[in-house]
Amino acid sequence: MLRSILNRLLGMMVVMALVVTIVFVIVRVTPGDPAAVMLGPEATAADIAALRSKLGLDGSILEQFGRYVFDISQGNFGQSIFLGEPVTTALAQRAEPTFFLTVFSLVIATVIALPVGILSAYRRGSIFDQAATTIAMFAASVPSFWLGLLFIQFFAVKLGWFDTSGYGGPGASFADRLDHLVLPALALGLVSSALITRFTRASMLDVLNDDYVRTARSKGMSEWRVVLKHAFKNALIPILTVIGLTAALLISGAVVTETVFGLPGVGSLVVSAVLRRDYPVIQGALLVIAGLYVLVNFAIDMLYLAVDPRVRY
Structure with missing residues (x-):
């Protein structure tokens, strides 16, 4: 180990x-x-x-x-x-919006994708499975910035539920700042959930017909205990891999989304630095993003050790 x-x-x-x-x-x-x-x-x-x-x-x-x-x-x-x-x-002054945007987007993507992917694999070939697969393929092809513009037009301009842009004033409360992250986090999370859904479904299909799953059923265990405790646990490593990759992609993918929503994060800083040819900022941001990407992948590798004892040996 x-x-x-x-x-x-x-x-x-x-x-x-x-x-x-x-x-x-x-x-x-x-x-x-x-x-x-x-x-x-x-x-x-x-x-x-x-x-x-x-x-x-x-x-x-x-x-x-x-x-x-x-x-x-x-x-x-x-x-x-x-x-x-x-x-x-x-970079430090603009890290907070990017950090919370990435975390919330990943939480939204995971909360949506895992149940849908598991249920889709369990009900393979059903109407639910076909609908989930179709929606996931469509969501994967939708640019997050385009979805963000639709959200702004409908939820912010038409319904007035959220602000169109910004991150609150200098004295804004934490709750007010989080309110500004709802729409961009939804835009990124919904698009990212498509990849996790497809990988979860594929990974679950690989293990649902294995011998140990049939043995668990023959012992009289409840169906959902068989699916969640036995099948899902053994299907978790590839799912963790794609969640880790999604988290890393969200860090870099927040660049355009932050610009659309006017968030003063690292993404908007990078965009302005590119337009101004501010090379020190561009170099620093690239190194920080690459470092975060590497750290996320290292954290996923460590999770392998906790999830699957076979990896330790």
């Missing part, structure tokens, strides 16, 4: 090293001088030289990479050109 954990930690470090290298290379292979692109056509040669020095672009590639890795190891992602503050501060 310890060896398995150490192998996964080593894999995490390798992945993050590759991510750091790729993020470093992206800025350097961008056509033109990054400093000149950020400052615009009106910048003087002195301004460009000053910014190149500030960004660490005035040394050799090896010197730049070494300085970049050292700064990251110290938790220094650089200074935002347009915000005038450290990238870590900018």
Whole structure:
């Protein structure tokens, strides 16, 4: 078990090293001088030289990479050109909306998908199964931002139940801020539930006809105890995998949704940084998102050890 954990930690470090290298290379292979692109056509040669020095672009590639890795190891992602503050501060100030949006979206997707997927597999070929499969395929093809626009038009504009955008004022209560997350969380959660539903159904179908399930039935156990305690528990590993992947995708997928709903989260920060060519913010956000993605996958690997004793050995 310890060896398995150490192998996964080593894999995490390798992945993050590759991510750091790729993020470093992206800025350097961008056509033109990054400093000149950020400052615009009106910048003087002195301004460009000053910014190149500030960004660490005035040394050799090896010197730049070494300085970049050292700064990251110290938790220094650089200074935002347009915000005038450290990238870590900018990301921390906008982390709350993105965090709660991701969590609520994942909860909505899981609460919808697991019961529907289990019941769909149990009633394979029924009208419910066909309807659930069709709706899941349709939901998987719907862009979350388009669904969000529909929600804004109907629930916010027409019915007036929710605000159209924002995250509440500076003195807004926690409940008021959560109220602003209902529509974007529903938009992301409903779309994400389609993938979890299909994987849950497929995983349950693989185990419902196994010998141990038939044995449990022959012992006189109730049908739902057989389905939930025996079948679902053994089908849980691939389901956990897709839930973990969904959580990681929600972190990156929140970018467009936050922009649609005007949420001051990491997603909207990344969009504005791309439009402004604020490379330090873009690099910092990419590293943070990649790090969260790796951590989510590591957490899912640890859940494997708790769910299935066979993985421990």
